[in-house]
Amino acid sequence: MTLELQRHVQNDGKSSSYIDEVIRGRRAKRGFTDKAVSLETVKEILSIARFAPSSSNTQPWKCYVLTGKARERVVAAAVKNFNDNHDKLMPEYPFFPEPLHEPYLSWFTKFRGQLGDAQGVERSDKEGRRRDVARQFKFFGAPVGLIFTMDRRLVPASFICYGGFLQTVMLAAQARGLDTLAQQIWSLQYLVLREELGIPESDMVVCGMCIGYADNGLPENNMTLDKFGPEAFATFLDG
Structure with a gap:
């Protein structure tokens, strides 16, 4: 960004x-249409x-962009x-x-209940819940799947940098009319991803991400979640 543009913003x-x-x-979207997303848009x-900011400009992120047959291959294996x-x-x-x-347990439990209700799956329905988890490994039908990795020799502080980077990816997508879902669950598939994508053992799988156009007719894409105001988490000090 040029200085002139910075001033304009x-x-x-x-x-x-x-x-x-x-x-x-x-918003996190858990169901996408098959509308294509151009590779040029993903590159943008x-x-x-x-x-995105990172500690001392270390930029710990690495990314694998999956589309077409590569995406299908990884999905099938996962x-x-x-x-x-x-x-x-x-x-x-x-x-x-x-x-x-x-x-945190109460907040987690409330969310899982809301999601199960939206998906029409009772918490006692283990088979139904398993099918819904399997959908995650299909990128919920999104045409673009991203896999993010990081050098495992880095320490947990680099996850702070990674969080800022992932949010920036999602906001840049949102600004272009695209929807996303960050998927921590892909870390469960590190052995498959290592084999399919050639990820070296020196790198760990941080998460995946769906990018596409959400199917907003799905109830799970229209959930209203509690988002606490500053009074719930901020302490203001003056003097």
């Missing part, structure tokens, strides 16, 4: 409201995302692996502490 009274709408408009998104080994798969890093404690 800073001084344009409409810019902040537009950015706010992009942020508010981003990643080109913008490279401006779904088979999940169906054959769903009770044995372990991620490369813990998603939550064991056990998950309050208040």
Whole structure:
């Protein structure tokens, strides 16, 4: 971004409201249409995302872009692996502490209940829940799947950098009329991904991501989630 453009963004009274709408408009989508996404658009998104902040400019992110036959191959291998080994798969890093404690357990449980209701799957329906998890490994039908990796020798602080990068990817997609879903669950498939994509053992699978046009006729794409206001998480100090 040139200095001239920076000044334009800073001084344009409409810019902040537009950015706010992009942020508010981003939602996790769990079902996509088959409408194609051009590779050039994906390249644009990643080109913008490279401006995400990272500690001392270390830029720990690596990305594999899956479309067409490559996507189909990875999806087929991942779904088979999940169906054959769903009770044995372990991620490369813990998603939550064991056990998950309050208040996070209550928030987690409420969300899982909302999602199950939207998908029409009772929590007691193990087979139905398994089918819905398998959909994750199909990128929920999105035409573009991204797999993100990171050098495993880096320390957990690099996940802070990665979070900023992933959010920037999703917002850049949102600004282009595309929908996304960040998918931590792909870390369960690191062995399959290592084989299919040639990921070296020195790298860990951080997550995946769907990119496409959401099917907003699906109930799970229209859930209303609690988002706490600043008074719930911020302490303001003056003096």
